Amino acid sequence: MQGVVFSGTWDDRQTEIRCDDSALHAELEKGAKVLPLWRGRVLLAGDTLGWLDAGHPVLDHAHDERLFLGRHQDHPRLAADISSWEPPGLDRAAMAMFFDSKEYRHPELPADHRFVDLRGAMTRLDPAEGALAATGRALVNWHRTHGFCSACGAPSELHQGGWQRKCPACGAHHFPRTDPVAIMLVRHGNRVLLGRSPGWPEGMYSTLAGFIEPGETPETAVRREVLEETGIHVANVRYIAAQPWPFPNSLMLGFVAEAKSDKITLDHELEDARWLTREDMVTVNAGLHPEVKAPRRGAIAHHLIRAWLSGSLD
Template sequence: MREAGKVTFAGAGRDRAGHLRSDPSAMARLQAAAGARLLVLWRGKPLIAGAGRDRIGWLAPGHALAGLAGAPQVFLGFCTDGAPCFAIDISSWQPPDLDAAALAAFSDPTEQHHPGLPSDHRFTELRQVMTRLPPEEAELAATARALFGWHLSHRFCSACGAASEMVEAGWRRTCPACGTHHFPRSDPVVIMLVVRGNRLLLGRAPGWPEGMYSLLAGFVEPGETIEAAVRREVAEETGVRVGRVDYLASQPWPFPASLMLGCVAQAETGTITRDETELDDALWLTREELVEVIAGAHPRIKGARRGAIAHFLIRHWLADRLA
């Protein structure tokens, strides 16, 4: 797909500098370099700055927050302007008056301010601001979020159960007991435009905001191709039989660690038999109806979140730009 690189988090061509991760002296030198930058996260929420919440609140690696006890740090590589970039997780910090319900919501609207930072620097849910950030900053925030999420869920060795240690600037964990190496993972997920003539198949999962519909999606199972996963997921969730499947574009989705594989699938049947456990609803919409959805003018249906690959694919299907 010609415009695949425009998907949110898709990448800005920066140098990840993987060859430097195992060199402690290089890491120390880069942290002390003029212009080095530190991206700070709290419970997966990046530090965002500015009244418009449209940029990362970068700090210097020597900032006081970097000295918080137990705060892990990872090397993200170089920005396109050549500046070395690091990220730190300060989830051990406990803000006053936390709204636990809001933090667990489908889309967390709350922001947290650390007293050691300027007033316009606030920890903000990445999905709230991902379309406003410059592409490179959005990619860096997504990378940091995914890495710290992986470290949090893989603190113990899966081979022997001992506590593992972060090494290679945050890109590997090693078990000191049995020597097993563990690497960050991404879970492949197919997400598909299921097309039948002038209509597109949409579904609604339990727990989504009222009226929200999106493309069908599901995890790729072991021993399964992308095409087979598309056909299986569509059949399981809606009973619709799919024929030809073509890959379109991908998107890293760090909520918590998915790689979304966008496809277009040609439906051979139209009758929907919904899996009531997986979906609250499933329906076919015409192009004309989807134009209303995208414009926010449909009386009942709200579209996929802006910035998500589902929204990207639907817009390109409507504009006939999938090639």
């Protein structure tokens, strides 16, 4: 599906040099640019990513841990987590919200440089920068939560430019994880099924979604999740498109499915679910519906709904 945010590519991931320390070091000497991330937020400079020179003092907060993303526009690209920096008067309650719209500025950066929630900026980035930001955020998330060996419990070390962690105690190797999620537009005649999870912003609804379990195909996950959450059986499950979603480390696999009935029986996971007609969804997408707000622009749920409205899923 054209235009899905985070699904772009950049010039070269350079996977062939990750295992070669000397080659990787030599590459990083060629004017490396670093994207700082702070507590899950990316640095923007205006409406583009805020790349810093490798020796910038703000990066001292990263304690020399740099994650290699590859090469783009004649520069090696890295990501670095500077979450050890804490500004005065930090509002922790705001940061814990589903979406934090506040912008955070570091005193050693220009006034147009600020750390923002990537979900609020994703539609402003070009495809390559969106993909770089999503990859950097996903890698930072993984390293932040996998500092200890799952085999023996000893502290692990960053290897292969950030694409592996190795345990010096038992020798185990650990690799970044991606959690597959099935997300599905369920339709019934002229209507689609949207649901709302507890804790979401007021009025926000989206297509149904759920993690794919071990030993399960994505199509089976679609049928199971819809049945569990709404009591509705579906058929004709068809794959549409995918989206990397680094909140924190998911891969969204988008599907369309046909409902066999329209009676909704909610379980404990959803606060509400409802059927909406094409006419309803036009109003929702225009921001004029009195009760329902559309999924965030850039999210694959938004793309699925727009594709359905345009008739391209038929």
